[in-house]
Amino acid sequence: MVMTSEVIQGDILVVDDSLANLELLMAVLMDGGHQVFTANSGSRALDAIKTRLPDLILLDIGMPDIDGYEVCRRLKADPAVKNIPVIFLSAFGDIKDKQKGFEVGGVDYVTKPFIPDEVLFRVQAHIKLNRMRVQLQQQTVELMSSKGQLERSIVELKSSHKALVQSEKLASLGRLIAEIAHEVNNPLMIISGNAQLCLMTEEVTGEVKNTLDIVVDECKRAKGILNRVLRFARPSKGEIKQVNPQLSIEAVVGILEKQFILNNNIHIVRHYTSEPCFINVDEPQVQEVFMNLLNNAKEAMLDGGTITITTFIEGKLLNISFADTGSGMTEDVMQKMFEPFFTTKENGGGIGLGICYAIIKDHNGELKFESAVGKGTVATIVLPVGTISNG
Ligand SMILES: Nc1ncnc2c1ncn2[C@@H]1O[C@H](COP(=O)(O)OP(=O)(O)O)[C@@H](O)[C@H]1O
Ligand SMILES: [Mg+2]
Incomplete structure (x- = not known):
């Protein structure tokens, strides 16, 4: 008698070069309610699997073209089929053969002559086990993804x-x-x-x-x-105008650039987007932000360096970044940089970034920083793009 209370039925591939064995196993398995398809050689089995994926494979060891071990090895090397359980059909009682079967990836074996109930029992048990494994895998994936979601929400x-x-x-x-x-x-x-x-x-x-x-x-x-x-x-906005960001930045850079080169050995590189765009802003306020970020960059590069100004459009947002090659910031400084009166400079006021933050927030934008100690800092302003010019 089959000992499982639940009836488990599957699609099973039986591989054996003996017609008598194929017929016998087919009858036993179909009796147990399974669907069966067969192959009478190793190569036919490998072909068959390309178009029909069974729940389980019963695989003879001794076959003339490719033997069962080799078939199993190839199955286990193929990611699409490697998880299908393989039960070896072994004519030999030899322990070494059984051991080899496990080594190449078999999950079990049945010895000839077959005892129908034993065949059914083992087949059912492995189909069930495999289904549980798949379920567990899915649940793990779901669990991992909800864990990821949770972590993202916390951040x-x-x-x-x-x-x-x-x-x-x-x-x-x-x-x-x-x-x-x-x-x-x-x-x-x-x-x-x-x-x-x-x-x-x-x-x-x-x-x-x-x-x-x-x-x-x-x-x-x-x-x-x-x-x-x-x-x-009073961060209440003044007059909001359509502003060309590049011209607006250049107006500020124009004031600072000569002094940066001569006094600080700092050079400014520009990468402006070629896409025409406008931002709707209170220009003097936003220019105050550019000025603050450029001055902070300068103050972080005591031995000179480069400030790279980049603008690019991403969807409906304009990114303006000021990347310096200065001292960079530690995690601790990054945490506190926006705090009023926080400064690491001897004569610093520690109010610049707080003001920049308030101005950009007030324009429905974002002010972000990335920094690496000894390498430099990238300050990025993200602002909604206004009307796109038609040229
Ligand atoms: N580009 C930068 N590179 C390195 N550190 C920076 C940069 N920008 C800001 N900081 C750090 O953030 C602190 C606060 O900046 P800020 O509010 O402008 O005040 P202040 O410039 O008066 O110190 C600075 O003292 C500095 O430590
Ligand atoms: Mg400053």
Whole structure:
């Protein structure tokens, strides 16, 4: 009696050069509810398998053209069929033959003369085992992919959390700066106004007049600084215009390039996209970002180097990258670089990147960094492309 409670039926290839054996096995297997196809030589078996993939193969060892071991070896070398279980039909009781069968990839053997129930039992057991193996493999693949999804979600969650914390910090920093700027502005205007009043009186001459002129000028300068700070601190956009990114970058590079070459031995290489495109931005703000990134690149290349500016369009996004050959950043610096007042420079303010981040976010864009210590840094601005010019 077959001992499994569940009836397992499969498609089975029987390979044997003896017609009598083929007929016998066919009858036994079909009795057990299986579908059967046969081959009476090793080469025919290898041919048959190209068009019909069985659930299991019963394979005779001693055959005139290619013997069972060799057939099995070839099957196991073919990724499409290597997982089909092979049971050897062995006429010999010799332990060495059985061992060799396992060595070439067989899963089991039955010895002639066949006992029908034993043949059926072994066939069923191996079909079941193989199906379980396939199922397990699928489940493992599914498990791995859901694990991957989970990991990706965690990474996304972490990065959006970081972005949230970042924008919260910047918002409160912005408010603080705006308040300070406002508070300082009032006494400054009083100082300046009084100095100007003094200058109007006839008694003020010579050294005193010169000093008051300096006071008025410096007040004007301080007012300019406050205005710039206020513009950053309130990241509300000014006038949004259609801007040609290349021209906009070049306007900033034009201011810096000569000084970079002469003072810092830094050369600028351009790779601008040839595709015509526009971005809808508050140009002075975005140029402030270009300026900050170029200055950071310069400050990271104390012995000179190259800044490569690249623009390219990816779908509906424009990528603008500034790659330097400078000191690069450690993981730790990368983590903190956007934090207000974080700087590694002796005279750094540590506010540039926070402002860049806020400006780019405000334009529905992204500011990304890649960096390798001792090799350099790539800062990439990603902005939505505006209207495409028709040339
Ligand atoms: N291109 C770069 N290469 C190496 N380090 C950089 C680069 N850009 C920014 N950093 C790091 O990020 C820090 C913060 O930059 P930033 O906010 O512009 O402030 P600051 O330039 O005043 O230090 C810098 O002090 C520096 O350590
Ligand atoms: Mg800076």
